[in-house]
Amino acid sequence: MRLGWIGCHQEGLGALEGLLAAGAPLVAAITLKPELAAFRSAPGDYRALCHRAGLPLYQVANINDESSLQLLRELALDVVFVIGWSQILKPAALQSARIGMIGTHASLLPHNRGSAPINWALIRGEHLSGNSLMWLAEGVDGGDLIDQTAFCITPYDTCATLYERVAESNRDMLLRVLPQILAGERPGVPQQHTGEPVLPRRRPADGLIDWSRTSTTIYDFVRALTRPYPGAFSWLDGRRWTIWQAALLPGETSAERVGEVLGPALCPVEAACGQVVACGTGALLLLELQADDGEILAGRRLSEQPWTGRRWSNE
Numbered sequence: 001m002r003l004g005w006i007g008c009h010q011e012g013l014g015a016l017e018g019l020l021a022a023g024a025p026l027v028a029a030i031t032l033k034p035e036l037a038a039f040r041s042a043p044g045d046y047r048a049l050c051h052r053a054g055l056p057l058y059q060v061a062n063i064n065d066e067s068s069l070q071l072l073r074e075l076a077l078d079v080v081f082v083i084g085w086s087q088i089l090k091p092a093a094l095q096s097a098r099i100g101m102i103g104t105h106a107s108l109l110p111h112n113r114g115s116a117p118i119n120w121a122l123i124r125g126e127h128l129s130g131n132s133l134m135w136l137a138e139g140v141d142g143g144d145l146i147d148q149t150a151f152c153i154t155p156y157d158t159c160a161t162l163y164e165r166v167a168e169s170n171r172d173m174l175l176r177v178l179p180q181i182l183a184g185e186r187p188g189v190p191q192q193h194t195g196e197p198v199l200p201r202r203r204p205a206d207g208l209i210d211w212s213r214t215s216t217t218i219y220d221f222v223r224a225l226t227r228p229y230p231g232a233f234s235w236l237d238g239r240r241w242t243i244w245q246a247a248l249l250p251g252e253t254s255a256e257r258v259g260e261v262l263g264p265a266l267c268p269v270e271a272a273c274g275q276v277v278a279c280g281t282g283a284l285l286l287l288e289l290q291a292d293d294g295e296i297l298a299g300r301r302l303s304e305q306p307w308t309g310r311r312w313s314n315e
Contacts, residue, residue, distance in 0.1 A: 001025055001182055004077040004097070005055075006063065009084030010044040010228075011163055014021055015170040019081070019173065020053045024178055028075050030068075033059045040086060042163070042228035056206050058150040064090045069206075070094035077234035079181055082136060083170055098184055103137040104173070106166045108132060108148055110191050113141040114199030118162045122224030124215070131169040133177065135188050140198050144188030155248075158223040175201040204230040209243070211259035211312055215282030219248040231290075234312045236261075245288040245298075246274075259312040264303035273303035277312060 003026045005016055019026060028052050038041040050057040060068045063085070064200050068134075069092055072080075077096070082084040082089065094101055107117035108130040109222040121129045130150040137143035149169035153162065180187050207225050218232075222243050225232045231242035263312060265274050265285050274287045288298040297305065 002027050002076060002078045003183070004075055004080040004183070005029040006031075006035050006080060006082045006265045007046065007084040008040060008043055008086070011042045011167040011170060012041045012050060012084035013016075013046070014167050015020045015081070015083050015174050016046070018171040018175055019178065020049075020055065022175060022178060024053055025182075028056045028058060030058045030060055030063070030071070033061050036061060041230070044084065063087050069093060069096065072144075072232055076211050079110055081174060083174075088140075089136060091138055094138070099184075101148065101178075102174075102181075103134060103136045104166075104170050105132045105134065105141045106130075106163070108150055109134065109145060110194050110196060112199055113165060113196065115201040117199060118159050118166065118192055119202060119229065120199050121153060121160060122157070122162070122220050125220050129153055131166050131173070133173040134191075135186070139301070142191060142193065144190055146177055148172060158226050159229055160227060171308060180220070207232045208235040208240075209312070212255075212280040213278070215279040215284050217253065218279055218284055221244055222246045234259075235315050236310060236312050238315075240292045241289045242291075243289055245268075245286075247272075247287060249276065249283045249285050249287040251282055253281070253283055255280065258301075260309050261307040262307045264305070265305055270299040273299050275302060275305065275307055 003024055005026060007016065008031045028186055029046060031046045036138065046057055062068060072093060073096055080097045080101040082101050090255045091099065105117065109132040112120060118129065128150060130148055132145060134142040134145050134146040153163050177187060207230055209221065222232045226244050231244055233242045235239055258280055260278045262276040262278055262283060265272065265276055266274050274285050277284050277286060289302065296300045
């Protein structure tokens with residue numbers, strides 16, 4: 001049995017390490033060229049791991065171009081694990097593996113098929129998410145399901161903490177299915193397609209904050225887009241700021257004060273200091289900001305800014 005690996009994101013590193021430690025007969029790994037990976041969210045460096053394991057590592061620009069297809073044909077792989085890879089594999093690439101290719105999707109399929117499922121789950125205020133192991137097929141996240149792992153979304157989670165759980169479940173599910181794969185089996189059951197629309201792709205410009213929304217909605221928005229993603233952002237006095245951390249405050253505010261800085265929050269615990277902003281309903285405590293020029297404001301330095309009465313805007 002000849003196994004291969006395709007991945008470029010951090011969420012796959014632990015799974016690949018787990019397979020190697022389990023003695024899986026991996027013959028090669030494929031990752032994205034560094035100059036291209038640098039433009040992805042949370043890229044993982046597979047070079048050190050593959051070097052330690054003596055696993056050949058190939059770097060490609062596009063898994064579907066002719067040079068990559070030729071590489072896949074030459075490797076003559078039986079099963080390929082595609083974990084943390086943002087390019088959709090076209091039929092020619094999928095068909096290069098004798099048995100098939102296995103991937104994961106960070107949701108409980110068929111719910112939240114499509115792009116950025118963890119980010120969308122937080123933005124929508126969902127309380128349950130998970131990860132699905134499946135055979136890759138043509139179409140969007142529609143292949144036969146092999147395994148699933150569910151986990152709750154708490155009010156304290158961010159996209160980063162949820163992807164830590166996704167990474168753990170990647171490893172656990174692959175290790176569970178490995179004996180069946182090595183036995184030449186192809187486990188899986190067809191998905192029940194519900195007609196739910198496919199999640200649209202998110203781009204950095206989609207992180208603009210609408211302060212007329214409720215404080216809960218904006219809080220969810222900020223934690224959905226924080227590091228390692230580009231972040232939620234807004235403007236104050238013509239200067240663009242990314243909001244990396246915020247806290248949800250109780251209470252009501254009047255509609256005419258939407259986006260207004262109500263004043264600083266002071267606390268002996270520096271991490272709790274910041275600036276309070278009125279939302280459509282309720283208020284948000286801003287805890288860490290970063291300007292486009294790289295300046296970071298957090299703690300006492302943020303709370304000491306003379307912003308009271310100023311208003312956040314869309315430009």
